Amino acid sequence: MRIDVVSIFPAYLDALDLSLAGRAREKGLLQIATHDLRDFTHDRHRTVDDTPYGGGAGMVMKPEPWGEALDTVATDDSVVVVPTPSGTPFRQSLAHDLSRERHLVFACGRYEGIDQRVIDHARERWRVEEVSLGDFVLNGGEVAALAVIEAVVRLVPGFMGNPASLAEESHGEDGLLEYPVYTKPATWRGHTVPDVLLSGHHGAIAAWRHEQALQRTRERRPDLLGDASETSS
Numbered sequence: 001m002r003i004d005v006v007s008i009f010p011a012y013l014d015a016l017d018l019s020l021a022g023r024a025r026e027k028g029l030l031q032i033a034t035h036d037l038r039d040f041t042h043d044r045h046r047t048v049d050d051t052p053y054g055g056g057a058g059m060v061m062k063p064e065p066w067g068e069a070l071d072t073v074a075t076d077d078s079v080v081v082v083p084t085p086s087g088t089p090f091r092q093s094l095a096h097d098l099s100r101e102r103h104l105v106f107a108c109g110r111y112e113g114i115d116q117r118v119i120d121h122a123r124e125r126w127r128v129e130e131v132s133l134g135d136f137v138l139n140g141g142e143v144a145a146l147a148v149i150e151a152v153v154r155l156v157p158g159f160m161g162n163p164a165s166l167a168e169e170s171h172g173e174d175g176l177l178e179y180p181v182y183t184k185p186a187t188w189r190g191h192t193v194p195d196v197l198l199s200g201h202h203g204a205i206a207a208w209r210h211e212q213a214l215q216r217t218r219e220r221r222p223d224l225l226g227d228a229s230e231t232s233s
């Protein structure tokens with residue numbers, strides 16, 4: 001298996017040299033490489049973020065550097081793993097699934113997240129897994145990536161000294177997932193920003209964001225919506 005991690009803090013992943021992954025690398029079962037997202041910028045300040053369309057606090061990660069980074073690092077059979085608070089809950093079943101893949105690319109976001117079009121565009125080209133490790137928000141995806149990598153690498157066939165030890169293994173604001181975020185440019189690789197976010201109508205923007213958060217939560221975390229939604233309709 002090969003793992004590539006893209007981050008504005010690649011040194012965060014140095015911990016992998018010390019951990020289980022370090023041993024897998026020695027045994028030749030695993031190649032791991034980290035990449036600095038700023039290496040895929042072209043301005044003097046190596047800018048990776050900008051203000052959110054539609055307003056709101058914080059900054060959003062620009063699409064262009066991510067587009068170039070994934071173009072460079074991912075190949076046809078890659079799985080792109082995006083740690084995010086609005087992802088589907090990361091379960092051991094997914095760890096097992098990913099441990100059988102040839103190539104994982106971790107996209108570690110920071111700030112308020114990555115421009116939604118990066119994810120949308122990636123889904124047109126690769127399998128994408130947006131994963132949450134639980135209902136808490138970190139300052140970025142790196143720590144979560146370390147956790148997911150650890151959960152996956154330890155399941156790689158031939159990695160654990162005693163495979164038998166694997167056999168006995170056991171298991172936002174209005175309480176909704178976050179809405180999709182966007183920043184400049186207004187059109188990127190044919191992907192546009194929802195008009196409402198460009199309208200300046202704050203009421204309509206707030207309503208749209210709430211609806212998006214509701215729709216996303218219904219799709220990914222019905223458990224967050226209380227009993228009504230859990231019964232199959």
Ligand SMILES: NCc1ccc(-c2ccccc2)nc1
Pocket residue numbers: 083084085108109110111112113131132133134135136137138139140141144
């Ligand atoms: N569920 C764990 C988790 C994963 C990722 C993030 C995160 C925070 C800020 C920016 C990008 C990702 N936070 C928590």
